[in-house]
Amino acid sequence: PMLEFSGSCAGCAETSYARLITQLFGDHMYISNATGCSSIWGGPAATSPYCTNKEGHGPAWSNSLFEDNAEHGLGMYLGQQATRNRLADKIRELSGVTESAEKKAACEEYLATMEDYEANKAACEKLIAALEADPDCPYSKTILADKEFLCKKSMWIFGGDGWAYDIGFGGVDHVLASGNDVNIFVFDTEVYSNTGGQASKASNIGQVAQFAAAGKEIKKKSLAEIAMSYGYIYVAQVAMGANPAQTLKAIQEAEAYHGPSLIIGYAPCEMHSIKGGMMNCQKEMKKAVDCGYWNLFRFNPAAEGAKFTLDSKEPKGGYQEFLMNEARYSRLTREFPDRATELFQRNEKAAMERYDHLLKLKAMYEG
Ligand SMILES: Cc1ncc(C[n+]2csc(CCOP(=O)(O)OP(=O)(O)O)c2C)c(N)n1
Known part of the structure; x- marks a missing residue:
């Protein structure tokens, strides 16, 4: 727990x-x-x-x-969505320009699993590893700066x-x-x-x-x-x-x-x-x-x-x-x-x- x-x-x-x-x-x-x-x-x-x-x-x-x-919780969710969508745009861009087949595969797997926690968790790990292996790439810098937001989250509103x-x-x-x-x-x-x-x-x-x-x-x-x-x-x-x-x-x-x-x-x-x-x-x-x-x-x-x-x-x-x-x-x-x-x-x-x-x-x- x-x-x-x-x-x-x-x-x-x-x-x-x-x-x-x-x-x-x-x-x-x-x-x-x-x-x-x-x-x-x-x-x-x-x-x-x-x-x-x-x-x-x-x-x-x-x-x-x-x-x-409830509104505050929805705001937390939408904020998280906005960040993930911005990251997804960058990842889509990277997928289009990269010459590395491994990086391209990692990007595509991330994009295809965005709404499925288990699959997305594994995809995030691969993507982060691929980006960390190429620290000078400008995409690596931008995406890794927000890496904790990449993975799908579970949003709960309690009361x-x-x-x-x-x-x-x-x-x-x-x-x-x-x-x-x-x-x-x-x-x-x-x-x-x-x-x-x-x-x-x-x-x-x-x-x-x-x-x-x-x-x-x-x-x-x-x-x-x-x-x-x-x-x-x-x-x-x-x-x-x-x-x-x-x-x-x-x-x-x-x-x-x-x-x-x-x-x-x-x-x-x-x-x-x-x-x-x-x-x-x-x-x-x-x-x-x-x-x-x-x-x-x-x-x-x-x-x-x-x-x-x-x-x-x-x-x-x-x-x-x-x-x-x-x-x-x-x-x-x-x-x-x-x-x-x-x-x-x-x-x-x-x-x-x-x-x-x-x-x-x-x-x-x-x-
Ligand atoms: C607008 C407003 N009105 C009243 C309060 C005072 N207040 C704080 S907690 C609470 C009771 C909460 O009851 P409930 O939602 O049933 O949760 P529980 O304590 O039973 O878990 C109240 C009236 C407040 N914080 N804000």
Whole structure:
């Protein structure tokens, strides 16, 4: 992993997702991070939990603002594209004028693999070696000056639900709609965790949070479905503790997709006050998926056959027990018992309707 010792709360789900992404792409990834818990445990300033491998390669990380993170990440991606396109023009020129067959082959291989990380990595190594062998060539000087930008990078935009569902939503929507090859990962804690747990549009019915002291009245927004409506965005909902293989698959598919991707990761949080504490975080994800509180699915526009895969099984029951395992819900039964019963039933009904709806989507895509 290229995310090591962060100052997150013990058991934090956000870090487990981020760490996994660095295990896959850490030596060639850029991260644009929204303000929130992930920018605090991710960028404490005096130290950095993101680290490098023995070649000195690791995630390049930056944080702009809470409200412009998606746009900032798109800017990082476009900046990188502009640099690579300028280098590609030079390489194309060199390929046309060089008398060395070896150099010409290296240039052509680089140009042909620009969008494929593994193939491009090997091509970059050959091209750099060929240019370094001829240091007096003016092309060598120009291209090698920017050699760290040659190879394809993996662009990730990280943030919480307060950012993605609410305050940064306009940017998230705009960046996803733009069709550019960036990956957005949302750590869905269902509250604004870093500022003490305010309700967001990701919060659920009956959940007690700041600005929802008597339990939230309205249901959770389906950010995933808004993104799916475009048809050309890779979209997945994951919960690592429930199905680590599905989480891994979604992250790999998102990166492999040559277009925008959105992954929403269920992230139990200190603010949920789970019985037994955050040592049960990953187990709580499994309980959430088993009872149908959280659903796992993947929508892959590039898939051959059905584009939509429902990875969650039929809810197994135990929905109310799941809610009662977390004080963000159970406290309402003491404070407003009648209202608690009504809201928790509505929460369960909404979840069952959502699962039925996902089954219909599955049937529709299987056509
Ligand atoms: C425009 C703006 N409003 C408010 C804040 C204060 N603020 C910093 S982090 C944060 C909460 C972030 O919540 P979320 O996006 O859900 O991420 P989490 O902390 O849950 O990971 C807020 C409100 C800010 N930095 N900028």
